Amino acid sequence: MTIGDELLYGQVIDTNSAFMGQELGKIGLRVRQISSVSDRADEIVAALDQARQRAQVVLITGGLGPTKDDLTKHVLARYFGTELVLHEPTLRHVEEIFQRFNRPMLDVNRQQALVPANCEVLHNAVGTAPGMWFSDQGTIFVSMPGVPFEMKRLMTDHVLPRLQALFHIAPIEHLVVMTAGLGESFLAQKIEDWEDALPANIKLAYLPSFGAVRLRLTGSDDGQPNLRGRMLALLPVLRERIGEYIFAEEETTLEAAIGRLLLARNLTIGTAESCTGGLVAHRLTSVAGSSAYFRGSIVAYHNDIKQEELGVQAATLAQFGAVSEATVREMAEGARRRLGVDVAVATSGIAGPTGATDTKQVGTVCLAYADGTQTISREYVLDRGRALNVEYAAQSVLTLLRQQLAQENKSGVVIASEAKQSVLFSAPNPIM
Amino acid sequence: MTIGDELLYGQVIDTNSAFMGQELGKIGLRVRQISSVSDRADEIVAALDQARQRAQVVLITGGLGPTKDDLTKHVLARYFGTELVLHEPTLRHVEEIFQRFNRPMLDVNRQQALVPANCEVLHNAVGTAPGMWFSDQGTIFVSMPGVPFEMKRLMTDHVLPRLQALFHIAPIEHLVVMTAGLGESFLAQKIEDWEDALPANIKLAYLPSFGAVRLRLTGSDDGQPNLRGRMLALLPVLRERIGEYIFAEEETTLEAAIGRLLLARNLTIGTAESCTGGLVAHRLTSVAGSSAYFRGSIVAYHNDIKQEELGVQAATLAQFGAVSEATVREMAEGARRRLGVDVAVATSGIAGPTGATDTKQVGTVCLAYADGTQTISREYVLDRGRALNVEYAAQSVLTLLRQQLAQENKSGVVIASEAKQSVLFSAPNPIM
Structure with missing residues (x-):
């Protein structure tokens, strides 16, 4: 769930949801829906109510800035029937940031350290607005800032590891093969029988981008040892068939x-x-x-x-x-x-x-x-x-x-x- | 509402919603929510049910291709309790396209001309999948292909003019002023009093993009004549204050x-x-x-x-x-x-x-x-x-x-x- 009128009117394109979807897919979680909603409190609450009915985890970004149209944590506090309290470690972190840049700290900046009383604070190493983790009647809600690099850091540092632990997700392995020079459908033709013969726990995705196609193999645990080794053993045939188009066997340009x-x-x-x-x-x-x-x-x-x-x-x-x-x-x-x-x-x-x-x-x-x-x-x-x-x-x-x-x-x-x-x-x- | 698993897992970034939001905003319609949903029929239906409760118009893109994971029109036909029927003009249009490119036409291509019996067909001048306009118990649903340039053409040719007519939206005027060389907040400071003195029916939006800020004046009808002329009369003060940063008074680079x-x-x-x-x-x-x-x-x-x-x-x-x-x-x-x-x-x-x-x-x-x-x-x-x-x-x-x-x-x-x-x-x- 991404929050902000600027998303609804196309002034900002929602790349946060795409990043979160990519990362959730990599650890084997199914993404049920992406919603972008306005800055209005009643519409945020309606969207929270609907989201908890379809998902066990609701990730939220946006609306955590210091200005008056940033409502998210106020809405969440009311939604959970609690109030905002001062989180001392966050206050010290915000103070440090302002000292480092030698900027005067205003009261609105100090308010960044206020969080709903029922949340666990997730430390935001690269910004002033902390992440917040809520567990409410069986549903997890996580609120993160909308600034993409802050959200990404919180996802990587805190949210993804916690989700993996919480849902006991079996280890998932990924192999990426980067190709250029042949279109998706032609590649698919050349490796059709190889793809059809993949074991049930190993899936192939074609991820085309401009003039290149990324092939991603995703292996899920089948109870047998050495999943990664068995996936690597699939590559020689791929190299034989389409080797001239492969420019890397990892994410790169x-x-x-x-x-x-x-x-x-x-x-x-x-x-x-x-x-x-x-x-x-x-x-x-x-x-x-x-x-x-x-x-x-x-x-x-x-x-x-x-x-x-x-x-x-x-x-x-x-x-x-x-x-x-x-x-x-x-x-x-x-x-x-x-x-x-x-x-x-x-x-x-x-x-x-x-x-x-x-x-x-x-x-x-x-x-x-x-x-x-x-x-x-x-x-x-x-x-x-x-x-x-x-x-x-x-x-x-x-x-x-x-x-x-x-x-x-x-x-x-x-x-x-x-x-x-x-x-x-x-x-x-x-x-x- | 954008449909497709590729959106949920960030393999494709949803730029269609951003375009639609921009265009709806320009004609004065409020965008209530953007939802991206999976290719599963039951989840599309659940999203349709929720969307009609919050909005009078639901614009849908995606899932109209010729392959078996393209479910949208089948789901819509069932949702409205009707069946797919052949739309002759669309069939002729599809045949023409295949003749022009000298490609053999398969049965799946012919099926592009099947549409739910209760829809009005919107001619897709640049592709084989037609747009579909439904009016159901007071709610308008519009289904368009997910290919961005086809969706854009359908929006411009059909959907936006129909919405303007249907809701009797008063004419809205836009003026755009492109600036580079000064950040948004510094620009805002220089024109603060000018902005504060704008008439109630004329709003200013700051649309920053990389190293440039687009200023957009939106004027809505106030019953007085010559709205555009009155908006143009506001520009001399703007030129005086920030003229050195203005590089165009229209959308350009x-x-x-x-x-x-x-x-x-x-x-x-x-x-x-x-x-x-x-x-x-x-x-x-x-x-x-x-x-x-x-x-x-x-x-x-x-x-x-x-x-x-x-x-x-x-x-x-x-x-x-x-x-x-x-x-x-x-x-x-x-x-x-x-x-x-x-x-x-x-x-x-x-x-x-x-x-x-x-x-x-x-x-x-x-x-x-x-x-x-x-x-x-x-x-x-x-x-x-x-x-x-x-x-x-x-x-x-x-x-x-x-x-x-x-x-x-x-x-x-x-x-x-x-x-x-x-x-x-x-x-x-x-x-x-």
């Missing part, structure tokens, strides 16, 4: 996986970008520590810059156009030389909504990878509108980059992967 | 507003980026038509690139370090020359989590603007973690850029704005 490959091979990288306008560089540098392998980029939107900074030949531009495999190959090779890097990738495309030529339609993107011994290029036609075309182009060139780095890493031999080109964007789902 | 200023002044732009790693270029090029003024960028992560590509002096790097106003000024000036642009902005910083030096802490970012007649620089210390530090640095340099372009545009005279520096990041709210 494609750009972080690329960073690890570059570090392992002691290679430096740079980019030459036209249609992606710097997004590929931004993603590569979003990884902490990327300065160890990322040197720089040339964003060459205008053809002058492609020629002057990247050494693309005027003849190439004249003959094939800026959006062509020929141009993007020269861009990647030019970036290698110009930035003094081992590996470079390049993009050029017509992001849209305008810019089509006689021979190239809006959404045409060309990508290239160059490492000094070889240059590989691709051409795709996308049709998702400007912003998504740019996102897909960046995701695709990073996918190409990772596949090349991984292949060379394994065998020293480059395996041409032209055959994959046709399926990369043929997934009918808008989430590739 | 900061980068789009910058694009308009560049086009109006016939100026070209490029960027030189270290800590932002290409994000500033990516944002500038996210605007359709940006190739008319954006030429390119140098992402200079490594100091070699700062020297070779941007002409930063070795002595400057040695004396002041890469993260310094001196370096970032030379970067901006170098980008102007190198990229052949009229205006350039530059960033350099320690995004974190590591990289602090003896004199510079993590989160230090330096920004510069150069236009040939002047170079302006800023230094801030941010503390929001790597990803947000990068986002804030990009937002800040775009804010600096816009302010400079706007000032010069108005008067031809550059007004030094050093005094503002201290407040830009002092807002205590994580959403600046």
Whole structure:
């Protein structure tokens, strides 16, 4: 249950419920309903009454701030027929926070230490509003602040461990396999019989996000020993079937996986970008520590810059156009030389909504990878509108980059992967 | 009411409810509750029963797909005691869609044209699952697909106009003023008396998003003529008080507003980026038509690139370090020359989590603007973690850029704005 008018009117999107749902699912609890309600006391009470009828545990966020529209703990005190009392350890914690930031403490801040008399206080290590745990006629209610990082800290520190203990939840094991370069339905086809043969206590979930699919195996206790070991034993078949699309066997990003490959091979990288306008560089540098392998980029939107900074030949531009495999190959090779890097990738495309030529339609993107011994290029036609075309182009060139780095890493031999080109964007789902 | 297990377990974040809440708020309807429920028939029915007790209108999305876990219309037919019947116009529409994409049509696709006998069908121009409008014992239920762009189209084409007509909602007027560069609470302070003096039928909402605050004036009918004109007459005072932070008087982005200023002044732009790693270029090029003024960028992560590509002096790097106003000024000036642009902005910083030096802490970012007649620089210390530090640095340099372009545009005279520096990041709210 999330509380606040700002949620009802879409001024804030309720990401708290999504986080709580993810975490509850991981420990094997079933989520019955998510409700977002207004800041009005009578409507909060009505929602509490309904929630306790459908669930054993009601997690509540929001309405614990210091201002007058923050009603939650007052409503809860009245709902449980009790009153607010001062919680000394919380008061000292709030005082410490204000001292640390050297801010004057107002009476409203002091009131953060008032809690309903019947609650157990959950220490909020990262904020002034404490969590509150209530047990009332067989139902657990937990009230947490709406600030996402405070809620997350309270969930992790207190709420999830307590729920696991309270409900004697059998240990659940998770394995995550991250893939990129093939849509959900195509992946499913390739591993259909493997999935059908999974033991009853091990479930597979496909979690697609933009241009990537996370596979999550969830194993529940079947009374036999070494659940995790038996789950790990399922992976070799998966690697055999879809190994070329797997970029990690843990939660991570494609750009972080690329960073690890570059570090392992002691290679430096740079980019030459036209249609992606710097997004590929931004993603590569979003990884902490990327300065160890990322040197720089040339964003060459205008053809002058492609020629002057990247050494693309005027003849190439004249003959094939800026959006062509020929141009993007020269861009990647030019970036290698110009930035003094081992590996470079390049993009050029017509992001849209305008810019089509006689021979190239809006959404045409060309990508290239160059490492000094070889240059590989691709051409795709996308049709998702400007912003998504740019996102897909960046995701695709990073996918190409990772596949090349991984292949060379394994065998020293480059395996041409032209055959994959046709399926990369043929997934009918808008989430590739 | 949004339907689907994927919402309960956070595999998909419920943005549909946020959109519906925004649109309902705009036409003056009060949103009572948002509920997300599972794919189970009995739980959908329980939620319908509770929803009709608190609201006159229940909007439902999800569960209208062609697969067997898509239960919504079956549940609704049973809930209303009716049966599914074939809707001929919908069948023809579905057939047309499959013909257009040259795909074989399966029986499950044909079933998209089955609807409960008591509904009015709402034509879905952009998908195969129609919307359904039910009126049952004084309550309106509307079922729409969960695919966001289909739901949005149905809301705009059918649902919102029908609701406005049905409830005789008085016309509501909205004015939006977009600001960047000053936090919500500081803005509020500057316009407090103006806000307090607003007529009773005109409300102001502060809608903060990352590094920007949207001000929305909502005027409801007071029986007097020319509501919109009277609202527009309120803006001059707002412009006088906070004009330097206003970048548009309509819904738009900061980068789009910058694009308009560049086009109006016939100026070209490029960027030189270290800590932002290409994000500033990516944002500038996210605007359709940006190739008319954006030429390119140098992402200079490594100091070699700062020297070779941007002409930063070795002595400057040695004396002041890469993260310094001196370096970032030379970067901006170098980008102007190198990229052949009229205006350039530059960033350099320690995004974190590591990289602090003896004199510079993590989160230090330096920004510069150069236009040939002047170079302006800023230094801030941010503390929001790597990803947000990068986002804030990009937002800040775009804010600096816009302010400079706007000032010069108005008067031809550059007004030094050093005094503002201290407040830009002092807002205590994580959403600046």
